[in-house]
Amino acid sequence: MTGIVYKSTGSWYTVKTEENHFFDCRIKGKFRMKGIKSTNPIAVGDIVDFELDETSDETIGLIHNIHERTNYIVRKSVNLSKQSHIIASNIDVVFLLVTINNPVTTTSFIDRFLVTAEAYHIKAVLVFNKIDTYDETTLEDQLYLQYVYSQIGYECLRVSATAGKGLEVLKNMMRGKVCMFSGHSGVGKSTLVNALEPSLNLKTKEISDLHQQGQHTTTFAEMFDLSFGAKIIDTPGIRGFGIVDMEKQEIKGYFPEFFALEDQCKFNNCLHKDEPNCAVKTALEEDKIAWSRYKSYLQILEGDEEQYRNDVYAEGKNSDLD
Secondary structure, three states, X not given: OEEEXXXXXXXXXXXXXXXXXXXXXXXXXXXXXXXOOEOOOOOOOOEEEEEEEOOOOOOEEEXXXXXXXXXXXXXXXXXXXXXXXXXXXXXXXXXXXXXXXXXXXXXXXXXXXXXXXXXXXXXXXXXXXXXXXXOHHHHHHXXXXXXXXXXXXXXXXXXXXXXXXXXHHHHHHHOOOEEEEEOOOOOOHXXXXXXXXXXXXXXXXXXXXXXXXXXXXXOOOEEEEOOOOOEEEEOOOOOOOOOOOOOHHXXXXXXXXXXXXXXXXXXXXXXXXXXXXXXXXXXXXXXXXXXXXXXXXXXXXXXXXXXXXXXXXXXXXXXXXX
């Protein structure tokens, strides 16, 4: 039998067949993915082959094969820094939920996520949520960020899950696609999914007043079929986003605005750091590239994993706005 993994809890997988039947499955024997040092060999979105084991009191599926993935999105494992964790696979579009405050989504986090999406060939859209709560200053910050990423070529949406703003535009972008919602804990992923499909009634929690961070409500990725013809993968909130297995020379290629200028640099292998006659640094000095993006690039280039939660936007926005 063949089906799609809809839910993963680490050792158990819920698989849906083409006949719309769900089966609880486990991995048959030892299962290793070639070339991927991953904490989870099977992820939500994977297409798998399984057989039924009816020798016990209940029928369970035994997964014995995984089909080749069109793509997947991965991040560093929280506890095992040398390993990665595959968040989901076979994704048509990923929507990164961004909030300016309550909680703060940093440009460092946004850029790391976008670089990973670029590297794994997944279309990314920025969704600015909670726009109904913004005061004048917060709105200016949001519109500035939207301008920065729109100029690069990323689609940006403004929504309010609680006020119902922007939902129809979002639905139209999702129809007929396997979509993933991601972002920090507390940015409103579950609330937004509930607004799109109230019958799902996903659990939501309030923001922690103490640290202005969201509390984890989703503890594992799970896929849902939506009534308007889309599939959504709801993911656990991500506090930090570590970049996985990238060579220094390839990182610049995942910043589209850098890549567009690369042929104008003096050196073919320019890292846009210390080299003379660098088109990227010239564009930076002429305010054609956002300083926050360049700072994110340097952090990734230098493997500055300890700093990836820092708010680069807050540090650099004044120079960008002047």
